[in-house]
Amino acid sequence: MNRERDLWNRDFVAVCLSSFFLFMTFYILAVTLPIFVTDSLKGGQEQIGLVMTVFVIAAVIFRPLAGKWTDELNKRKIVMLSLLLFMGCTAVYTIIDNYYALLALRFIHGIGFGIAATATGAIAVGLVPDRRKGEGIGYFSLFMSLAMVIGPFLGLTIIERYNAFILFVFCVILALLSCIFGFVVRVPGQEGRKTAERATGWRKWFEPRALPISLAGSTLAFSYGAITTFISVYAKDLGMGPLASYFFIIFAAIIVLSRPFTGKIFDRLGAHVLVYPGLLLFTLGMIGLSLAQTPFVFLVTGGIIGLGFGALIPSFQTIAVQSSPNHRRGVATGTYFVLFDTGYGLGAYLLGIIAASTSYHTMYFIAGLIVACTGAIYYGLHHRKFAVMKSSGAVDKKAI
Incomplete structure (x- = not known):
């Protein structure tokens, strides 16, 4: 039992659930925004790809920054701020009625996602005992896989039976749950901060x-x-x-x-x-x-x-x-x-x-x-x- 508890503690479960709701929101929007663009914003097929691309670009740009910040700064604050940014952006979808405003929102949303996903992953790694790293990271990524199963199904069901506004409100609730679980995680102490700060050039990122x-x-x-x-x-x-x-x-x-x-x-x-x-x-x-x-x-x-x-x-x-x-x-x-x-x-x-x-x-x-x-x-x-x-x-x- 002690062997199980050293992995399945309150903080590890909380960061897994925070990641789960974060990726649930991501996958729901990934499969439903193309419908929103074509049906609600009257956009063309060529505009769908750009909505997805700007999000990925923002996430890719800010992932190395997030990795450096989580090693050198306060992990808890980074998680809290990034999850709040992600939730705030999710709420803005409810009032979007312009394609170019959607593109700007997607870029900022991608920033929040890139930082939050990297920071929660880094915290989860720190919470897993070294002798169980493969098992612990496997379980953590299992929650992302569950989001991949449930998210698209729920998103498509809601937008087909109701409308985009109800869908976005549902996503706000999920993002809020991600914040709540992220906020209760107790982050272990950071080791070697001074050593990390001496990295120079591209190695900083x-x-x-x-x-x-x-x-x-x-x-x-x-x-x-x-x-x-x-x-x-x-x-x-x-x-x-x-x-x-x-x-x-x-x-x-x-x-x-x-x-x-x-x-x-x-x-x-x-x-x-x-x-x-x-x-x-x-x-x-x-x-x-x-x-x-x-x-x-x-x-x-x-x-x-x-x-x-x-x-x-x-x-x-x-x-x-x-x-x-x-x-x-x-x-x-x-x-x-x-x-x-x-x-x-x-x-x-x-x-x-x-x-x-x-x-x-x-x-x-x-x-x-x-x-x-x-x-x-x-x-x-x-x-x-x-x-x-x-x-x-x-x-x-x-x-x-």
């Missing part, structure tokens, strides 16, 4: 030791962008439009069900046992998706991709944190997500160009090959490097 695994994560996110962005239109192209929602349900459900096991495996057996099978499953799932012609194959690939993706994402994030000094874990978290978000955005854009010039079948096949390339990046930049360091005694034999 990025953690060099987290860059190798972050590059692998960025490549993985490049292909993942094809899943979230194009599955609905791909399903419609296959004549299986209604199955798109079931694809996401299966994809997310497999992630949720596998997450507790993957975290424990990481802590007991190390990253490689999860990463290489995860990459193989993700690659096979993407290639299978590119060849799908029947509903059964289409849905099964969602489960295969979910199993691979569910093993990889918390593993990569845990490696980024464990590769870095304790006092740089906030910067390491920001570094990882900056590259992940950048890869995600580039993938959604560039793979869309490939789909437009060829087909969705070709696009998903290429995305699968890119996932396979992630294995080479992981081995070359992380696995081989740490194997050499272990053999020379430069790192502990139990290190990643």
Whole structure:
């Protein structure tokens, strides 16, 4: 029981719930704002993408800043201010009636999200015992996965049955809950602040030791962008439009069900046992998706991709944190997500160009090959490097 309590304490549960409601709001708006733009603001299809892009750009810009601030300043104040900014921006959606005002709001909202998501992640990492890092980060990211399952379903249901105003009021309530849980978290003391402040140049914003695994994560996110962005239109192209929602349900459900096991495996057996099978499953799932012609194959690939993706994402994030000094874990978290978000955005854009010039079948096949390339990046930049360091005694034999 003591072993369980050292992870599942009040503060860890509170920061997980704060992150859950933060990402619930994010996913609800992600799937419903395109409808709001076209139906309420009478915007065109080309304007939808920009609404999503400015949000991601703002988040990417401020993630490294947030990582540095959480290492050097008061984490609690950063979380409180960023969550208040996020909630305030969420409330403004209720009075938006102009497309350009929406773009400005999305940029500011992205700032609040980027800082809050990075800060809550850094606090969660600090609350998890070192011997249970993989398991703890896995559980923390499980709450984000739950938001990915529930958020889109609730958002689409509310906007279809009611209207955009009711939807935005509901999002304000969720953002308020995120604030409440974020405010009650007791943040552990920060170590090594003076050391962190001596970092110079670009190292003030990025953690060099987290860059190798972050590059692998960025490549993985490049292909993942094809899943979230194009599955609905791909399903419609296959004549299986209604199955798109079931694809996401299966994809997310497999992630949720596998997450507790993957975290424990990481802590007991190390990253490689999860990463290489995860990459193989993700690659096979993407290639299978590119060849799908029947509903059964289409849905099964969602489960295969979910199993691979569910093993990889918390593993990569845990490696980024464990590769870095304790006092740089906030910067390491920001570094990882900056590259992940950048890869995600580039993938959604560039793979869309490939789909437009060829087909969705070709696009998903290429995305699968890119996932396979992630294995080479992981081995070359992380696995081989740490194997050499272990053999020379430069790192502990139990290190990643």
